[in-house]
Amino acid sequence: METRLDEIGARLERVKERIVACAKRVGRDPAEITLIAVSKTFPIEVLRQAVRAGVRDLGENRVQEAEAKIREIGHGDVRWHLIGHLQANKARRAVRLFDLIHSLDSIELAKRLERICVEEGRAELPVLVQLNLAGEETKSGASEAELPAIVQALSRCERLRLIGLMTLPPFFAAAERARPYFRRLRELRDRLLAEGAFGHGRGELSMGMSHDFEVAIEEGATMVRLGTAIFGARQTSNEPVE
Numbered sequence: 001m002e003t004r005l006d007e008i009g010a011r012l013e014r015v016k017e018r019i020v021a022c023a024k025r026v027g028r029d030p031a032e033i034t035l036i037a038v039s040k041t042f043p044i045e046v047l048r049q050a051v052r053a054g055v056r057d058l059g060e061n062r063v064q065e066a067e068a069k070i071r072e073i074g075h076g077d078v079r080w081h082l083i084g085h086l087q088a089n090k091a092r093r094a095v096r097l098f099d100l101i102h103s104l105d106s107i108e109l110a111k112r113l114e115r116i117c118v119e120e121g122r123a124e125l126p127v128l129v130q131l132n133l134a135g136e137e138t139k140s141g142a143s144e145a146e147l148p149a150i151v152q153a154l155s156r157c158e159r160l161r162l163i164g165l166m167t168l169p170p171f172f173a174a175a176e177r178a179r180p181y182f183r184r185l186r187e188l189r190d191r192l193l194a195e196g197a198f199g200h201g202r203g204e205l206s207m208g209m210s211h212d213f214e215v216a217i218e219e220g221a222t223m224v225r226l227g228t229a230i231f232g233a234r235q236t237s238n239e240p241v242e
């Protein structure tokens with residue numbers, strides 16, 4: 001534990017350098033890429049250390065686990081991102097706790113979140129639609145075919161603001177193989193952007209994890225979600241499969 005706390009700052013710097021180098025290589029402005037440090041399974045000391053080291057965006061995949069962490073650390077320095085599947089019965093707590101939700105994947109969930117925002121007096125909740133582009137049984141996320149109807153439903157939700165798309169491609173040892181999924185997400189984003197689905201926003205692309213974020217940045221990622229690269233290997237099995 002001691003070593004890991006000591007290492008976080010240096011690991012974070014290395015990751016940031018890789019993001020900058022990769023962005024420059026493909027002619028992108030590194031400033032348009034948000035680094036989300038994925039702190040799931042790690043204890044609060046680790047998150048505090050990350051915040052001390054300059055992390056301003058933290059990602060958690062379970063509402064229950066995130067609750068204590070968010071109450072402890074608060075929202076002053078950190079934006080909290082829900083990146084895991086959201087069950088209907090956790091929706092209210094998610095609305096109370098998180099700044100952004102990356103895992104909106106159905107019309108029902110959109111309607112529920114909208115209703116809860118009204119009930120809780122939350123004026124605005126930024127959301128990303130999660131797509132399961134490979135149609136994997138084990139993963140949550142909407143299919144491409146469902147996307148237009150979800151976007152249409154969101155346009156009728158006054159409190160929810162669609163800010164972008166998120167995906168979690170199949171795991172490949174060779175990161176290059178994830179490229180077609182990242183590229184597809186960008187194409188879908190570009191189409192929605194042209195249709196005005198993101199209002200004045202640029203249409204965020206939440207894609208890329210520790211082993212494939214450089215490929216994702218090459219394909220246009222604006223939010224990369226990195227756990228292992230910053231915090232080291234997770235002890236428990238809390239993998240992105242839902």
Ligand SMILES: *Cc1c(COP(=O)(O)O)cnc(C)c1O
Pocket residue numbers: 038040061083084168208209210211225226227228229238239240241
């Ligand atoms: C765990 C998780 C990540 C981070 O994974 P690493 O490989 O540790 O970087 C990113 N996105 C989601 C949705 C996750 O659940």
